[in-house]
Amino acid sequence: MYLCTNVRKEKIRFGYFEDILVHLHPISNLEGANMQKNLVIVESPAKAKTIEKFLGKDFHVLSSYGHIRDLNAKTLSVDVEHGYAPQYVVPADKEKVVETLQAEAKSAEVIWLASDEDREGEAISWHLYEVLGLKPENTRRIVFHEITKTAILHAIETPRAIDMNLVNAQQARRVLDRIVGFELSPILWKKVRPSLSAGRVQSVAVRLIVDRERAINEFVPEPSFRVIANFILPDGTTILKAELDRRLKNKEEVYAFLKACQSATFTIENITRKPTRRSPAPPFTTSTLQQEAALKLGYSVSQTMRIAQMLYESGLITYMRTDSFNLSDLALGTAKETILNTYGEKYYKFRQYHTKNKGAQEAHEAIRPTYIANAEIKGTEQEKRLYNLIRKRTIACQMADAELERTTISVSIGGMTERFVASGEVVVFDGFLQVYKESTDDENENETENKLLPRVNLHEELRMQGIVATERFTQRPARYTEASLVRQLENLGIGRPSTYAPTIQTVLNRGYVVKGDKEGKERTYAIISLSGDTIQESSKTEIIGADRNKLMPTDIGIVVNDFLMEYFQLVMDYNFTANVEKELDAIAEGEEDWTKVIDGFYKIFHPTVEEAIAIHKDHRIGERMLGNDPKSGKPVFVKIGRFGPMAQIGDSKTDKEEKPQFATLMKGQSIETITLDEALKLFELPRTLGEFEGKTVVVGVGRFGPFIRHDGKFVSIPKTLNPLSISLDEAVTLIQEKRTQEEQRHIKTFEEEPELEILNGRFGPYIAYKGKNYKIPKSGYTPTEMTLEECLALVKEAEGKPATKRRVVRKKK
């Protein structure tokens, strides 16, 4: 137990763990005939399997499956009054692993703790040491950065002690995250909604998305005119397209400029050729793999990780949760060989990439194929595609630069200072581009790039064919995708490779963020063109701001974010994690005591928690007062209700006489932006539109959006119609449409067997029988002419087969 109290560097060096080294048996002693019992413990079972092959039969290699001990999941488990002492327990799902390891350790001569060489890995070794009740004399701590025979044998020859400073840095990290998460979350349960959560990583992830959405809302596009001219070269046929070297501010400027051009002479004023180079991107880390797999293959972050895990378990790639650019000497060698064999010497270049964070200890390699020469793998189509991506990126990073030539032609306009400029890029030597080109999520990739320019001569006079000035607008900031959010988190040093995908899942699960589409708006823009002697103006429309599969904050996300921003700036600061990391590094260096670091934080943090609870004693977070109801004079406000954002007239706390009225906000409305008038309209629902066929037609909003009720049946109102202003005629049309759809749904029924029907569904005709649905094969059947026997035969056939495999959606709690 004294191990987790303040241990200074000196104490470590000459203390408890030094004994482990002091009492080491010489290695040679281990090689005796009956002393083959070495137990090596690593973190991952796949790694265990590989290493066991390298070490031979004297070594048994087992896996701890990550951490084996943690703070109790149900309670704070940090004694904030007594030195922040953590209470660790072995979680239920780890009991079996611990049992196995304990039994094996008992009968082993020497136990080698071989968890990763980073903060978490060091802590895993220490927990193993404690939980398994290991003895200093026969326990050794070893580390290796790559899984190769030489690296592992070298590690075995150079064991060290457990680094308690590093362990303490991990304990500080763990305790801090627990305190932040478990002190903030309960405030949200009370003030906003049960089961919500806040934390050092997830709350900042939500903040990024909220901030971005606000920047988008506040963005005002600024127009300007982009001017492009077409010139005819002296040969009379070839066209040179060039853009004016500045944008024109407004129509007046455009007209003035085009008028001046009518009589101007255009001359080739300058031609420059500049060689440029492009270098390959470094090999993949978790976050860059996630980005490229999203851009090139369309995989979600979690999909990429699931597929990569399969490849890793099959021994095809190295570990997929890493932030290291490092490649083993072996990998560098085989990459070289592959490139020389396939592309030749000209294409090879040795490169070493350095991991960005300087203090980082490289626990793993970059993500690469285990055997780089291996171009074809067995597996699913998805696995093959991801493998190819990884392989190409790995090979490309050891290839020569691409050499390009950039040509710029400038055309002077008689008597003016502006120039028309055409630029093009030609690949002189493709180098790494032959294998891999990095993708970009920049939507305005310039179309004028990468084009071959026609041959022109200096001082040549050109004939102007036409000039077109098109109104363009500055672009709003882009919404985050899963992958671009991960990239931003990594840039800020927030989160780890193993948590990027789960963090996104958490903020989605809590309802802070949704992944979805946004419809664009139409915008008109002006085009002013000069052709021959005439200047013409026209206008066109374009759709702007449309988005697919982007992350957007919900009302709950915004309300929670604003609350956290108001009271817990320290934790919400984009630099908070980076600052914490500095402290953790100091602890790892033995310069700081971990409990003192935590105390420094807690003394600032905890009072803000108390303050937030006190101030918000009888006020819920996120309520916004809109004004008073003109009819009753009662207050109208919006807030987060049990079922999401809602509006309310009257307050039960001040008004004991009458029950308040409630109305759910409609899709697209937000607590932040809704006006009093818009909110009051919501209370007009449900509204009776009139009668149809002697029955009332009512419009309302339910759990699944706006609907019309008539004769006990419901019809959804499509997005194109506004439920607040829908007319009786429109409603009747919808009811009739639904009826014809219903009729078409029933293709065929059978008198003999009323339980069996042939129906028309979203995916075409199918058989419905006793509550289950059965597919009708595409060929060989005409649904309208099928007999009952044929149908029953298909049902029987389907029953015989095992149920179609279903994808596991999510573990339900």
Add this chain to the structure above:
DNA sequence: CAGTGAGCGAGCTTCCGCTTGACTT
């Protein structure tokens, strides 16, 4: 599939980082 929301209030929820399976609803 479909109009919910207080009131009296038990007992529950939650963090971040390591790592893989196991439920077939």
